[in-house]
Amino acid sequence: MIKMDLLKRAFKVIISISVLTGIWQLTVLSGRFEKSLLPSPAGVFAGMSGLIKDGTLFTNLGVSLARFLTGYLTAVITGVTLGLLLGWNKSVWSYIEPVVQVLRPVSPIAWFPFIVLWFGIGDAPAVVTIFIAAFYPILLSTVSGVRNVDAVYLKVADNFGIRQPQLLFRIILPAAFPLIANGLHIALGSARVFLVAGEMIGAQSGLGFMIINARNSLRSDLVLAGIIFIGILGLLLDRLIRFLENRIKRKWGVSAEVRD
Amino acid sequence: MYISIVEAYREYSVEDRGRMAALERVNLEIGKGEFICLLGPSGCGKTTLLNLIAGFDRPTSGFVRINGETVTGPSENRITIFQNYGLLPWRTVLRNVELELEARKTDKKERRRIAEEYTELVGLSAYKNHYPSQLSGGMQQRVALARALAVDPEILLMDEPFGALDAMTRMSMQDEIERIWREKKKTIIFVTHDIEEAVFLADRIVIMTSFPGKVKSVIDVPLARKRDRTGADFLKIRDRVFAEFELKTDDEPEYYL
Ligand SMILES: Nc1ncnc2c1ncn2[C@@H]1O[C@H](COP(=O)(O)OP(=O)(O)OP(=O)(O)O)[C@@H](O)[C@H]1O
Ligand SMILES: [Mg+2]
Numbered sequence: 001m002i003k004m005d006l007l008k009r010a011f012k013v014i015i016s017i018s019v020l021t022g023i024w025q026l027t028v029l030s031g032r033f034e035k036s037l038l039p040s041p042a043g044v045f046a047g048m049s050g051l052i053k054d055g056t057l058f059t060n061l062g063v064s065l066a067r068f069l070t071g072y073l074t075a076v077i078t079g080v081t082l083g084l085l086l087g088w089n090k091s092v093w094s095y096i097e098p099v100v101q102v103l104r105p106v107s108p109i110a111w112f113p114f115i116v117l118w119f120g121i122g123d124a125p126a127v128v129t130i131f132i133a134a135f136y137p138i139l140l141s142t143v144s145g146v147r148n149v150d151a152v153y154l155k156v157a158d159n160f161g162i163r164q165p166q167l168l169f170r171i172i173l174p175a176a177f178p179l180i181a182n183g184l185h186i187a188l189g190s191a192r193v194f195l196v197a198g199e200m201i202g203a204q205s206g207l208g209f210m211i212i213n214a215r216n217s218l219r220s221d222l223v224l225a226g227i228i229f230i231g232i233l234g235l236l237l238d239r240l241i242r243f244l245e246n247r248i249k250r251k252w253g254v255s256a257e258v259r260d
Numbered sequence: 261m262y263i264s265i266v267e268a269y270r271e272y273s274v275e276d277r278g279r280m281a282a283l284e285r286v287n288l289e290i291g292k293g294e295f296i297c298l299l300g301p302s303g304c305g306k307t308t309l310l311n312l313i314a315g316f317d318r319p320t321s322g323f324v325r326i327n328g329e330t331v332t333g334p335s336e337n338r339i340t341i342f343q344n345y346g347l348l349p350w351r352t353v354l355r356n357v358e359l360e361l362e363a364r365k366t367d368k369k370e371r372r373r374i375a376e377e378y379t380e381l382v383g384l385s386a387y388k389n390h391y392p393s394q395l396s397g398g399m400q401q402r403v404a405l406a407r408a409l410a411v412d413p414e415i416l417l418m419d420e421p422f423g424a425l426d427a428m429t430r431m432s433m434q435d436e437i438e439r440i441w442r443e444k445k446k447t448i449i450f451v452t453h454d455i456e457e458a459v460f461l462a463d464r465i466v467i468m469t470s471f472p473g474k475v476k477s478v479i480d481v482p483l484a485r486k487r488d489r490t491g492a493d494f495l496k497i498r499d500r501v502f503a504e505f506e507l508k509t510d511d512e513p514e515y516y517l
Contacts, residue, residue: 152342152344152346153346153348155316155334155340155342155346156342156346156348156359158316158333158334159314159316159334159335159336159339159340160336160339160359160360160363160411161335161336161360161363161364162359162360162363166363170359170362170363171348174348174350175348175350177350
């Protein structure tokens with residue numbers, strides 16, 4: 001049964017990729033676009049295997065992932081910690097919330113001028129960009145998670161003589177966890193989009209640099225190859241977090257839901 | 261007396277309508293080891309009264325005294341079991357039962373032993389490593405009961421604990437709570453709006469009526485245990501309780517039974 005499902009799905013994926021590649025190849029064959037504007041599927045494929053074979057891909061992939069993890073995990077730690085404190089302390093949150101609501105919709109890219117001024121070049125801009133993108137969803141979902149903890153859990157804790165800091169770790173954090181996990185997922189989605197953005201300003205390595213570098217040497221095939229790798233990487237990251245989230249939700253007694 | 265409720269009055273301020281009495285002044289004495297049922301229609305102040313005894317809420321005037329001490333807040337000596345169980349869904353049955361022992365920093369082995377003992381008492385040993393979401397409503401209520409008993413309180417406060425259960429499960433839970441009450445000699449204050457449940461369980465039934473919420477009367481249930489739900493004495497008392505509620509509309513003719 002499961003095997004059949006898997007086969008069916010693989011079949012659909014292959015069909016959709018083949019059709020897309022077919023249209024692409026036809027467009028290239030029509031000769032209306034210059035090679036530097038629209039590289040051919042074969043060219044991009046050659047570029048991709050070249051990047052894999054000479055190890056360029058994996059070096060840069062490793063660098064990008066390390067930056068991503070640094071930025072994301074920093075956002076998780078600060079976002080959840082601040083969220084727990086602010087969610088519990090309603091009056092302080094009422095002062096902080098307006099600021100957060102104004103800053104939240106600002107794209108990390110708008111911060112680039114300051115990021116460069118404050119953090120220079122190298123790893124930092126990429127890490128900071130990821131951090132900004134991930135921080136707000138995590139903070140906000142943690143705050144709302146804490147505020148929506150079912151009153152009956154707090155009553156039970158009160159009745160059982162559970163006080164701070166045990167209350168935080170034994171009751172509030174786990175009770176808020178499904179919402180926090182949801183925030184972590186959303187944050188991953190929004191940070192993923194900026195995976196390479198920070199590497200396009202002043203980095204000398206990483207997938208973003210790989211693309212900028214290819215552009216500078218007018219290799220549109222390698223630009224597209226890089227884009228495809230980023231897409232695949234993003235997809236894998238998404239699947240990974242969804243897998244973890246569902247496992248945790250099942251354990252937490254929340255029916256596992258899969259969102260698209 | 262063990263529990264004295266003296267002139268306990270609770271009002272709430274409601275928008276537009278000013279102050280509203282949720283519970284008219286209540287005077288009630290409860291002895292140690294008694295099984296008391298608070299019986300009445302929705303909105304008559306059963307939960308309000310239970311919360312005053314539990315210490316989750318304070319009376320606007322009057323007081324509740326337990327063992328000579330005025331209640332000012334919740335205590336591990338009186339554990340409330342909520343209608344929706346209040347189990348922590350991220351903990352297994354055993355870890356739920358252990359909750360209070362953990363907070364009290366009981367030694368880990370001892371904690372396990374106590375949790376196993378009470379899980380056994382409510383007949384859930386086979387499910388001790390299950391999560392609450394994997395259990396039926398009746399089983400979840402048993403876990404809540406085991407968790408409350410593991411604290412070893414003198415008083416158990418139960419707010420419509422079997423309200424969400426089907427009739428069959430409800431009856432077996434009534435048997436169970438009665439057995440445990442006899443075995444463990446707890447004082448139980450049990451909220452219900454099921455008349456038969458009250459007659460089956462209570463030493464005394466506190467009859468409450470609404471608009472405003474107040475205690476109308478207290479009925480003794482001098483039946484031997486374990487009670488027979490179909491016995492003539494049982495039915496006689498049940499009818500008396502019915503009649504108590506009917507008196508509310510004493511200008512209307514009697515028309516039933
Ligand atoms: N926090 C509150 N604020 C305002 N009014 C309240 C509040 N809590 C209870 N009341 C009012 O007090 C009255 C008694 O409520 P209570 O919850 O004690 O009733 P109950 O007998 O437990 O009813 P039920 O069987 O529906 O649970 C009701 O009229 C209710 O509207
Ligand atoms: Mg109630």
